[in-house]
Amino acid sequence: MTTLNIAIAGSSGRMGRTLLEAVEQSPDMRLAAALERPGSPYLEKDAGELIGALCGVVVSDDVTAALGKSDMLIDFTRPEATMMHVASCREKGVKMVIGTTGFSPQQEEELKAASKEIAIVFAPNMSVGVNVTLKLLEVAAKALSEGYDIEIIEAHHRHKIDAPSGTALQMGRVVAQALGRDLSEVAVYGREGITGERAADAIGFATVRGGDIVGDHTVMFAGTGERIEISHRASSRATFAEGALRAARFLEGRQSGLFDMQDVLGLRE
Ligand SMILES: NC(=O)C1=CN([C@@H]2O[C@H](COP(=O)(O)OP(=O)(O)OC[C@H]3O[C@@H](n4cnc5c(N)ncnc54)[C@H](OP(=O)(O)O)[C@@H]3O)[C@@H](O)[C@H]2O)C=CC1
Numbered sequence: 001m002t003t004l005n006i007a008i009a010g011s012s013g014r015m016g017r018t019l020l021e022a023v024e025q026s027p028d029m030r031l032a033a034a035l036e037r038p039g040s041p042y043l044e045k046d047a048g049e050l051i052g053a054l055c056g057v058v059v060s061d062d063v064t065a066a067l068g069k070s071d072m073l074i075d076f077t078r079p080e081a082t083m084m085h086v087a088s089c090r091e092k093g094v095k096m097v098i099g100t101t102g103f104s105p106q107q108e109e110e111l112k113a114a115s116k117e118i119a120i121v122f123a124p125n126m127s128v129g130v131n132v133t134l135k136l137l138e139v140a141a142k143a144l145s146e147g148y149d150i151e152i153i154e155a156h157h158r159h160k161i162d163a164p165s166g167t168a169l170q171m172g173r174v175v176a177q178a179l180g181r182d183l184s185e186v187a188v189y190g191r192e193g194i195t196g197e198r199a200a201d202a203i204g205f206a207t208v209r210g211g212d213i214v215g216d217h218t219v220m221f222a223g224t225g226e227r228i229e230i231s232h233r234a235s236s237r238a239t240f241a242e243g244a245l246r247a248a249r250f251l252e253g254r255q256s257g258l259f260d261m262q263d264v265l266g267l268r269e
């Protein structure tokens with residue numbers, strides 16, 4: 001069995017810690033490096049302290065040194081940090097699994113350009129459940145293309161900084177594509193005041209933030225006399241971390257290209 005040498009960016013974050021645990025429990029993976037931003041109070045500490053079991057890997061802000069020891073970087077941080085890591089990985093020829101959300105269209109273009117040189121899995125939600133839900137949405141949207149209003153509702157913890165969630169936006173893209181609509185033309189992000197009647201082709205987004213909600217998403221198809229709701233609820237970040245490790249295994253042997261979890265899970269038609 002080959003051992004994959006994994007670097008984790010944002011290792012003290014909510015996802016970073018969950019990833020440290022997941023890598024630690026994976027016999028086919030080895031934690032090669034744990035990165036944090038310059039000035040982080042966790043620098044120079046054993047990364048294992050973050051999950052309660054020492055591992056001999058010291059948290060560092062030296063991206064170049066970390067990539068020198070790693071086959072791939074798993075990055076769940078912030079768009080500006082991820083873009084810096086993309087530039088370094090491109091330079092060093094290191095593959096990436098990117099779970100960060102909230103990128104600008106221009107940053108997404110840069111990711112695409114980098115994937116001509118390195119292999120990247122980029123997905124706003126790495127859980128198997130959400131990715132199966134995306135397939136269900138495609139089927140539902142096609143079958144309910146007339147007479148059903150589509151609204152996407154997402155709820156997350158109080159610390160989340162981007163809205164709507166990357167997953168909600170992806171759900172919107174999938175539904176819009178299935179219906180031949182351009183999401184940028186039909187999306188309605190929140191409503192207030194005298195809004196007027198709803199446009200028939202609108203795809204609405206509503207955001208809830210509070211407490212420790214891990215991640216809930218519902219797509220509602222509201223018709224006359226009935227409504228269909230397709231929901232996914234995450235109860236633990238372990239589901240995202242496990243998906244990220246599947247993505248890392250998928251990248252082994254791939255030299256370049258931009259992939260998502262539909263590719264990793266074999267769901268792409
Ligand atoms: N694709 C998926 O399946 C999932 C995606 N996500 C996404 O992952 C991202 C992270 O989420 P979460 O773990 O909850 O967030 P956290 O805020 O808990 O973690 C972010 C980590 O990134 C670090 N960081 C911030 N800025 C920089 C920088 N400039 N350079 C290096 N490191 C930096 C933070 O350090 P510090 O705290 O010191 O600033 C922190 O350790 C979000 O975009 C979220 O939407 C989350 C869950 C699942």
Ligand SMILES: O=C(O)C1=N[C@H](C(=O)O)C[C@H](O)C1
Nearest residue numbers: 101124125160165166167215
């Ligand atoms: O920030 C989070 O926590 C999450 N972010 C992702 C998103 O924006 O869709 C995925 C998941 O829902 C958790």
